[in-house]
Amino acid sequence: MSADFWSPLKLSIEIAFVSTSIVLLVGTLLGRWMARRHFPGKLLVETMLLLPLVLPPTVVGFLLIILFGKNSMLGSAIIWIFNQPIMFTWWAAVLAATVVAFPLMYQSAKLGFESIDQNIENAARVDGASERQVFCYIAIPLAFKALIAGGILSFARALGEFGATLMFAGNLPGKTQTAPIAIYMAIGSNNMSFAWAWVGSMVGISFLMLLGVHLIRANNS
Template sequence: MATDFWSPVKLSVEIAVVSGFIVLVTGILLGKIMANRSFKGKVILETILLLPLVLPPTVVGFLLIIVFGKNSVIGQVIEWLFHQPVMFTWWAAVIASTVVAFPLMYQSAKTGFEAVDHDIEDAARVDGASEWKILFFISIPLALKAIISGGILSFTRALGEFGATLMFAGNLPGKTQTTPLAIYIAIDSGNMEMAWMWVICMVSLSFLLLLFVHLMKD
């Protein structure tokens, strides 16, 4: 029973960690770019980046199937490179979690970078600092609270992803069955004791992470 309980929890954490790292890097880079630049079509692009936040998870899952499925160019390239489709794999769960978690990281990072005093960055440029040095030694440290907050919220969102993962990665025990999927199956099969154990685990972990975010802001 212990193995049955911890398997989806472990899988959920592993997927959330990997997707969290991906959204952390991409969110910081895109957040920095979008915070400092104005260009034609910026509003449209930003709307697209935030769209997964409001779309139903099943819609996100459907779009992922279209983009990465066997009939798509991307799906065929992946299958040619790795000799297997990405759908119904561990990486499919990572992709689904990354897509739904990214908007939280992006929005937090962008807000943090917009609050940075640009005079400090300009002074560093005058002294000859490269854009990468400015990013790592000035912009990120000054926006660190917002970045950490976004990272934790993204991790929590990835941890609880259900709909897109079910459609795109499936529900394969030990492979793609994350805790939210395991809870669904447990309830469907009438195993309320196991469902309650997973629910308590997820609520406790999410509560602690969100509590940390609030304490950090105070």
């Protein structure tokens, strides 16, 4: 296959890897915090955090344009700091993938931490362990399979992101043209050989990701 074939796949994997790294960190920390906190409005906050999971990708893309466009406060700040807008850049694709993948990581992390017996953590605190030590040496190991499953699902979701990326990052070959966008463009131009090759690659990668999640959950049951 030519570079025209490999470029969208390589770009999709790079973007998925970076966005998954972000949601793995943020989702784990926020999932841990929300699993152990009870406060007024918690249900509303959780609903907001999970909202990208059910919103149409085009709605997510629209909201990203509103929040990070040139005329927005955040967009203007980005232009002032980096001397260029974030829209139609590689980082715009990363941001779109991060937003849609985050709910999967957050939910998995939260459920993993909620499943931990608090008596184990309290016993460690009684023995003099700090909150950081409890988190690193008890909570993380006990919720490790849930965190890995969440990371895999987030990677698969980021890899397959289409609508929000197309609206917010555009279709720039070699820069923001991910595999899902390339498939859409290939079908539009009747380039079915490339479309089938990309579809087969995405199906194969996604299948392996989901198989990994099922194996992890099967070993955890």
